Amino acid sequence: MSFFKGILFGVGVGSAVGLLLAPRKGSKTQEKMIDDVRDIVQRTDELNESLKNFRTAVIDLKTTFDALVPEFTSGVKKDIEDFNFQAEPRIKQIQETIDHLSID
Incomplete structure (x- = not known):
């Protein structure tokens, strides 16, 4: 924030010095300074x-993020649980086949 204030201050001082050194009538210089200050x-x-x-x-983005992350996390956890539920019988079957092949 101080960077912008510094720029604005520099523009103001530069304009004022430039106007004071400009070869114009005093009233024209005053008008120009007033216009520059207004600007x-x-x-x-x-x-x-x-x-x-x-x-x-x-703030709106953070609010949205805070609302969506728990839903997303919950959805991912549910998907993992579903995957594990479907994969466990297959893993068990594969393990039994490996055990059976190892015995033979």
Whole structure:
């Protein structure tokens, strides 16, 4: 956040110095400075609004993530249990066949 403030401060100071050194009438320089300050304030407000929207989006994403992960985990556990239920008889049958072949 301080990086953006530094950029905005630098733009403001640079504009002010440039305008003060510019070869214009005082009233034109004042108008230009006022316009630049308004522009900086507007861009700062837009940046703050964008950051607010970003924060809201991150919170919404976390909420969605928190809601979906338990469901997904539960579904995966159920699939593993189903697989084990189906595989156990087959594994037992294969083991019996191996045992039978080892005896012969």
